Amino acid sequence: xxxxxxxxxLCLSTPLCKAQKYYTRxxxxxxKGSKDAFEPVEATNKSxxxxxxxxxxxxxxxxxxxxxxxxxxLMQEHFNENYIESEVFPKGVxxxxxxxxxxxxxxxxDSFQLQGSLTIRDIxxxxxxKVFIKNESNKLNVKASFWIKPEDFDINIPVIVKDKIASEIxxxxxxxxxxxx
Amino acid sequence: MSLMKKSKLIxxxxxxxxxxxxxxxxxxLLTAKPQKASDIEAxxxxxxxxxxxxxxxxxxxxFQEVIEIEGNITSIEKDGIIINSNIYCQFENPLLLEDLKxxxxxxxxxxxxxxxxxLMEIKLNQCIIIK
Numbered sequence: 001x002x003x004x005x006x007x008x009x010l011c012l013s014t015p016l017c018k019a020q021k022y023y024t025r026x027x028x029x030x031x032k033g034s035k036d037a038f039e040p041v042e043a044t045n046k047s048x049x050x051x052x053x054x055x056x057x058x059x060x061x062x063x064x065x066x067x068x069x070x071x072x073x074l075m076q077e078h079f080n081e082n083y084i085e086s087e088v089f090p091k092g093v094x095x096x097x098x099x100x101x102x103x104x105x106x107x108x109x110d111s112f113q114l115q116g117s118l119t120i121r122d123i124x125x126x127x128x129x130k131v132f133i134k135n136e137s138n139k140l141n142v143k144a145s146f147w148i149k150p151e152d153f154d155i156n157i158p159v160i161v162k163d164k165i166a167s168e169i170x171x172x173x174x175x176x177x178x179x180x181x
Numbered sequence: 182m183s184l185m186k187k188s189k190l191i192x193x194x195x196x197x198x199x200x201x202x203x204x205x206x207x208x209x210l211l212t213a214k215p216q217k218a219s220d221i222e223a224x225x226x227x228x229x230x231x232x233x234x235x236x237x238x239x240x241x242x243x244f245q246e247v248i249e250i251e252g253n254i255t256s257i258e259k260d261g262i263i264i265n266s267n268i269y270c271q272f273e274n275p276l277l278l279e280d281l282k283x284x285x286x287x288x289x290x291x292x293x294x295x296x297x298x299x300l301m302e303i304k305l306n307q308c309i310i311i312k
Contacts, residue, residue, distance in 0.1 A: 064304060064306075072214070073215040074213065076215045086244065087241065087245070090241075090294075090295045
């Protein structure tokens with residue numbers, strides 16, 4: 001038992017035993033939800049935290065709702081107060097796994113299947129999409145997109161603006177992940 | 182011009198000016214850009230340590246609020262700095278980071294966007310340097 005504890009302590013204090021992770025604090029998450037010929041309903045968030053464990057291929061991303069920036073102040077206010085209710089539900093969380101990714105096998109750009117779940121307003125929905133990863137100068141450039149429906153997350157769009165907002169919203173991800181030391 | 186005609190003309194001019202002003206005001210409301218943290222009065226001004234203690238008690242009341250804090254730079258990242266090891270301040274202009282060094286005492290203003298449970302830190306964005 002003592003030997004086991006000693007090995008465990010040595011292991012935890014050695015970098016070799018630490019799970020290798022890549023991360024960002026300032027990932028770019030955007031969404032587009034306009035219908036043609038109307039004022040664009042879109043916003044960008046440059047404060048997404050993403051952690052990618054390259055040993056287990058698990059990905060966790062945390063999107064801070066208050067960090068979505070619109071071009072229009074009124075739209076931003078409605079998004080935070082009426083649709084997302086960001087004071088009550090301040091974060092969106094994605095948890096998932098990249099299939100068959102290996103840092104050492106993929107030195108150039110490649111695409112992988114990502115499976116996971118997205119939780120917004122305490123409602124969890126499955127997500128599956130293709131992710132493009134470029135391994136460049138010890139950084140992983142990650143790009144992906146997928147579609148969600150507002151009603152899946154209990155987001156009620158008032159009738160007066162319903163014809164301005166698309167029934168499916170495109171979520172665009174663009175993250176530059178650095179090795180976590 | 183009779184008094185009646187004169188009154189009608191004045192009322193028409195007033196209504197015209199009012200409708201133009203109302204149209205301009207509505208347009209301004211609909212097209213206004215969101216305010217940045219630098220333009221908003223801070224709800225908290227004080228040390229980073231005091232803010233951390235307040236946020237520990239009730240973090241939800243600080244969501245989306247602008248705060249001004251003073252503390253030590255414990256790490257310099259690509260887009261921001263970490264103050265007192267537990268507050269990440271993301272800058273809109275990374276050029277502001279060029280003159281900063283570790284352990285430097287700094288005063289910044291930024292918008293509180295939440296608590297990062299993955300990295301266990303309070304997160305601010307739109308930060309600017311005050312001192």
